[in-house]
Amino acid sequence: MKPSTHRPTKAVINLQAIQENIKQFKKHVAKETEIWAVVKANAYGHGADSVSESIDTLVSGFCVSNLDEAIELRSHGVIKPILILSGIVPEDIHIAVNLRLIVTVPSLDWFKLVAQHLEDVEVEHFNFHIKVDSGMGRIGVTTIAEANAIIALADEIGANFNGIFTHFATADEPSQDKFLDQKEQFDTIVAGLTRRPTYVHSSNSAAGIWHKETVQDIERLGDVMYGLNPSGRVLEMPYKITQALSLISELTHVKEIAAGDSVGYGAEFVADKPTLIGTVPIGYADGWTRNMKGFDVLVNGKRSPIVGRVSMDQITIALDKRYPIGTKVTLIGCDGDEEITVDDVAAYRGTINYEVVCLLSDRVKRSYHDVSET
Numbered sequence: 001m002k003p004s005t006h007r008p009t010k011a012v013i014n015l016q017a018i019q020e021n022i023k024q025f026k027k028h029v030a031k032e033t034e035i036w037a038v039v040k041a042n043a044y045g046h047g048a049d050s051v052s053e054s055i056d057t058l059v060s061g062f063c064v065s066n067l068d069e070a071i072e073l074r075s076h077g078v079i080k081p082i083l084i085l086s087g088i089v090p091e092d093i094h095i096a097v098n099l100r101l102i103v104t105v106p107s108l109d110w111f112k113l114v115a116q117h118l119e120d121v122e123v124e125h126f127n128f129h130i131k132v133d134s135g136m137g138r139i140g141v142t143t144i145a146e147a148n149a150i151i152a153l154a155d156e157i158g159a160n161f162n163g164i165f166t167h168f169a170t171a172d173e174p175s176q177d178k179f180l181d182q183k184e185q186f187d188t189i190v191a192g193l194t195r196r197p198t199y200v201h202s203s204n205s206a207a208g209i210w211h212k213e214t215v216q217d218i219e220r221l222g223d224v225m226y227g228l229n230p231s232g233r234v235l236e237m238p239y240k241i242t243q244a245l246s247l248i249s250e251l252t253h254v255k256e257i258a259a260g261d262s263v264g265y266g267a268e269f270v271a272d273k274p275t276l277i278g279t280v281p282i283g284y285a286d287g288w289t290r291n292m293k294g295f296d297v298l299v300n301g302k303r304s305p306i307v308g309r310v311s312m313d314q315i316t317i318a319l320d321k322r323y324p325i326g327t328k329v330t331l332i333g334c335d336g337d338e339e340i341t342v343d344d345v346a347a348y349r350g351t352i353n354y355e356v357v358c359l360l361s362d363r364v365k366r367s368y369h370d371v372s373e374t
């Protein structure tokens with residue numbers, strides 16, 4: 001789906017904020033660690049093409065979750081290393097290798113399947129990282145023997161073992177137990193390898209922020225780069241980050257309804273007195289989910305509640321006065337002294353900030369300005 005560009009609803013992305021957040025992170029770790037920007041899921045909803053382009057000189061590589069996301073980056077001109085974080089379909093290995101993408105080997109079984117599909121593959125460019133399951137329980141090898149069997153098979157077919165990595169399940173939580181357990185498991189497997197690859201890495205944002213002493217050759221930086229705290233409100237950030245995304249729209253319709261009139265599906269909201277109602281063109285098809293009913297948006301620096309059900313394409317809000325059509329409505333971001341953060345939305349929905357930004361659908365236009373200009 002193409003974005004709806006003739007609609008006032010848009011996500012405004014502050015690229016300078018993303019750049020600044022990367023620089024701040026570099027200061028925080030203060031090591032020779034390479035930063036690889038995680039731009040999967042359309043850069044967490046921020047727009048993979050524009051984000052990757054704007055940070056290219058600040059990072060050493062990129063991480064995505066699947067082959068198509070990697071192809072998109074290459075098509076957009078990204079020439080830096082791109083690591084696909086999960087196993088691809090074995091039959092597609094020629095696409096990945098011939099585009100010089102780095103693949104993840106999640107198991108010996110997978111690697112054996114890939115070894116049967118090397119006909120059109122320029123094997124000398126077949127670069128891979130082994131994924132270790134140290135306790136997340138999704139994908140990855142779990143023993144030294146399996147890792148070394150992969151290295152042996154790679155030597156046999158001529159593929160290049162460049163890296164090994166793991167992923168923590170609890171780096172964003174106050175308790176250290178599971179984290180330390182996973183770290184020990186990973187360190188043990190790395191120590192048992194027949195040879196150490198160029199890149200050993202384990203850190204996502206949370207590990208880099210709250211366990212910076214454990215960051216190794218690469219930091220896979222996601223959430224924090226977008227100015228979001230990976231723990232939500234559980235752990236404090238050690239330094240200030242700037243949220244890069246705002247979500248804004250405009251009033252398309254303003255009217256006064258009488259006591260007893262209802263608004264929206266199910267006629268759920270019934271006015272108990274004459275009430276000014278504004279309509280805003282955003283709904284659950286944009287990722288503004290139905291459970292946002294009752295939450296606030298900002299109009300003229302004031303909080304206005306969403307009344308009635310969230311529809312597919314529109315919401316209705318109660319206004320304190322009659323505003324003209326075209327008046328700005330802020331769903332995420334600042335207006336005057338008021339601010340609605342991604343974490344405010346996440347808390348109201350009972351989810352995490354990651355989900356709020358990723359759910360913004362393709363229909364929402366992304367606009368790249370400094371937020372202060374809008």
Ligand SMILES: *Cc1c(COP(=O)(O)O)cnc(C)c1O
Pocket residue numbers: 038040085166167203204205206220221222223224230
């Ligand atoms: C998504 C992902 C990351 C980035 O995580 P953040 O918490 O957003 O920093 C890092 N590594 C892997 C394997 C991932 O899937």
